[in-house]
Amino acid sequence: MKADTHPDYHFIDVKLLTGEVVKMRTTWGKEGDTMTLDIDPSAHPAWNGGNAKLMDTGGRVSKFKKKYEGLGF
Numbered sequence: 010m011k012a013d014t015h016p017d018y019h020f021i022d023v024k025l026l027t028g029e030v031v032k033m034r035t036t037w038g039k040e041g042d043t044m045t046l047d048i049d050p051s052a053h054p055a056w057n058g059g060n061a062k063l064m065d066t067g068g069r070v071s072k073f074k075k076k077y078e079g080l081g082f
Contacts, residue, residue: 025049 019040023031026049037044050056 026052 016036018034018036020032021035021038021041022043023033024043024045025031026046030043035044
């Protein structure tokens with residue numbers, strides 16, 4: 010195996026939307042950094058069966074709905 014070809018894995022804290030903090034190994038950041046997630050298994054439709062509501066922070070969903078409101082979707 011060649012030397013210096015593999016990235017440095019270290020532990021970071023990952024903060025979920027529920028406030029829970031999980032330790033994970035990663036190549037992201039530095040040892041001891043904290044990554045705060047915007048989407049995690051508690052809020053993503055792929056993991057919770059589609060019950061989460063879409064947050065329209067940029068107004069794109071509202072703009073789309075207004076543009077096509079007369080087509081009967």
